[in-house]
Amino acid sequence: MIGGKLFFTFAVILLFQYAACDHWSYPDRNSTNVSFPLWGGLCDVGNRQSPIDLSISGALKGNFPDIDYRNYDKPLTSPSLVNNGHTVKLTKFDVEMTMTGGPLNDKFIVEELHLHWWSEHTIDKIRYPMEAHIVHRNTRYSNISEAAAHKDGIAVVGVLFHASNQPNVGIGKIVENIEFINSADDIDKAVTIEQKLNLRELFPRLSGGYLSYPGSLTTPSCAESVTWLVLLDTFPVTLDQVNKFKGVETYGGKKLSDNYRDLQRKNNRPVLVVHQDSSSAPAPINMSAMSLFGSIVVIYISKFLQ
Ligand SMILES: *[C@@H]1O[C@H](CO)[C@@H](O)[C@H](O)[C@H]1NC(C)=O
Ligand SMILES: *[C@@H]1O[C@H](CO)[C@@H](O)[C@H](O)[C@H]1NC(C)=O
Ligand SMILES: *[C@@H]1O[C@H](CO)[C@@H](O)[C@H](O)[C@H]1NC(C)=O
Ligand SMILES: *[C@@H]1O[C@H](CO)[C@@H](O)[C@H](O)[C@H]1NC(C)=O
Ligand SMILES: [Zn+2]
Numbered sequence: 001m002i003g004g005k006l007f008f009t010f011a012v013i014l015l016f017q018y019a020a021c022d023h024w025s026y027p028d029r030n031s032t033n034v035s036f037p038l039w040g041g042l043c044d045v046g047n048r049q050s051p052i053d054l055s056i057s058g059a060l061k062g063n064f065p066d067i068d069y070r071n072y073d074k075p076l077t078s079p080s081l082v083n084n085g086h087t088v089k090l091t092k093f094d095v096e097m098t099m100t101g102g103p104l105n106d107k108f109i110v111e112e113l114h115l116h117w118w119s120e121h122t123i124d125k126i127r128y129p130m131e132a133h134i135v136h137r138n139t140r141y142s143n144i145s146e147a148a149a150h151k152d153g154i155a156v157v158g159v160l161f162h163a164s165n166q167p168n169v170g171i172g173k174i175v176e177n178i179e180f181i182n183s184a185d186d187i188d189k190a191v192t193i194e195q196k197l198n199l200r201e202l203f204p205r206l207s208g209g210y211l212s213y214p215g216s217l218t219t220p221s222c223a224e225s226v227t228w229l230v231l232l233d234t235f236p237v238t239l240d241q242v243n244k245f246k247g248v249e250t251y252g253g254k255k256l257s258d259n260y261r262d263l264q265r266k267n268n269r270p271v272l273v274v275h276q277d278s279s280s281a282p283a284p285i286n287m288s289a290m291s292l293f294g295s296i297v298v299i300y301i302s303k304f305l306q
């Protein structure tokens with residue numbers, strides 16, 4: 001009987017912790033004078049937390065072999081799209097997408113891709129309208145939770161999107177499915193994307209340079225196990241596309257109007273800038289395709305948000 005009672009108490013504590021950790025939230029930035037909530041654990045006391053502001057001129061030059069991205073352009077058959085109450089994420093990839101090289105000592109495999117509306121990282125203090133995180137697990141570890149327990153367990157490629165009048169094809173395919181997952185009743189209910197999609201449709205070029213630094217997950221548990229690779233290239237998205245995400249609901253039917261974490265202390269961590277000379281002659285950024293209006297809006301709003 002005592003064992004039963006103990007077990008019951010234990011189960012209640014576990015349930016409570018589960019519920020508590022699942023219901024962390026972003027601050028309501030519409031209200032004035034709100035401070036960023038404490039998320040607990042390493043999120044509050046860690047010393048290599050993410051995101052941070054990345055200064056290109058303040059970064060040290062890194063020299064590494066080119067990163068070898070494999071299969072990112074292969075079409076995915078019916079990946080899952082989920083609203084988990086904090087982000088919209090793509091999972092269940094039937095193609096093994098891997099990355100080696102650069103500052104990485106091991107082979108890393110893609111586990112999921114999710115989005116933040118308003119970027120989490122800023123580059124030279126500029127906050128972009130959207131950031132994608134392609135979360136990779138070190139293949140040395142058997143699953144993502146085990147990987148999160150090691151400082152070399154996870155590599156995240158961060159991709160920033162700039163406002164343009166040119167829609168993003170990959171994000172467009174996610175937007176076409178967003179109505180099936182945007183209500184609070186849909187939280188954690190995955191839908192299958194029927195359109196043919198490959199990750200390169202979100203970011204047509206991966207071979208350019210990147211900024212790299214040691215950091216953490218930007219959501220609880222904030223595990224300090226992430227090698228960050230934030231691409232120097234940014235890719236177009238329309239503000240109409242971004243606004244579709246601002247209608248996604250979180251717990252209690254509240255709109256997830258943004259989902260970026262505040263900038264964290266850098267604590268003297270070195271940030272490396274790596275310029276890659278890819279043999280596959282990279283296309284220069286087409287400035288005429290980027291609307292001047294969009295860029296002004298981004299710069300203006302990002303100043304406002306600092
Ligand atoms: C904002 O919040 C802080 C701490 O909660 C408080 O000390 C300060 O007076 C507040 N300012 C305004 C303008 O409400
Ligand atoms: C992850 O891997 C570890 C070590 O192999 C194992 O103990 C644990 O049960 C796994 N967790 C999940 C969620 O599969
Ligand atoms: C924040 O304000 C914007 C613009 O006024 C509005 O569209 C949005 O729904 C608000 N978000 C929340 C969470 O209240
Ligand atoms: C640049 O973008 C414009 C507008 O989308 C397009 O008409 C033009 O062909 C593009 N130029 C190149 C070199 O891709
Ligand atoms: Zn993220």
